[in-house]
Amino acid sequence: MTVVPAGGSTPNGDELRRFARRSLSGRRLKLIVDDGEPVDVPPVVGEALAEVVSILGRGRPVRVMAESVELSTGEAATILGVTRPTVVKLMNDGVLPYTRPNSSRRVALHDVLAYKERRSRARREALDELTADAVDMGVYDEAIRRGRQSSDGQPAE
Secondary structure (H helix, E strand, C coil): CEECCHHHCCCCHHHHHHHHHHHHCCCCEEECCCCCCCEEECHHHHHHHHHHHHHHHCCCCEECCCCCCEECHHHHHHHHCCCHHHHHHHHHCCCCCCECCCCCCEEEHHHHHHHHHHHHHHHHHHHHHHHHHHHHHCHHHHHHHHHHHHHCCCCCC
16 A cells, blocks of 8 residues: 655655654554444554654655565665666575565565665664774864864965
8 A cells, every 4th residue: 555645745844853752752553434323443553653744744654564575676666766677686696585476576565675774784884983093093073173274254275
C-alpha cells in the first residue's frame, strides 16, 4: 500500500509532526470509529502510525509492506538508492540472496533492508575512523581555527 499526500498538496506538516511526537511520547492511543467504543491502539501500531504521519508531514509518500515481501531488482534498487545493474551485481556476487521463480530475480525486502543497514553501519564506522585520524593529525583543529578566523573578519592563512 502506498500513501501519498492527498491532492498532491503538502498536508499541514506542523500538525502531523505534533501528532507524531505525541503518540511517541508514551501516551496510549485510543481509536474511536463513528462514535463507537474506544479501542486501545497497541504501542507498536502507534509508533508505526507516528512514523507514517511524520513522513507524510514532510510531504513524502509512504509505502507500507510486509518485510517478507519479495521485490524486483528495480524495487530493491530504489530502496538502496542504486541502479538496477548494481543490485544484479550484488546478487551475482552473493551479497544479496535472491530467488528466481521465473526468468526474473526476486529479493526479500528483509534482505535488502539488512544490506542497507550493514552498508550504513560500515559507512558510519569509516567516517568515524577518518574523523579520528583527522583529529589525531591536527587537521580537524586547524580547519576549525581557519573557519573561526574567516568568520571573525580576519584573513585566513
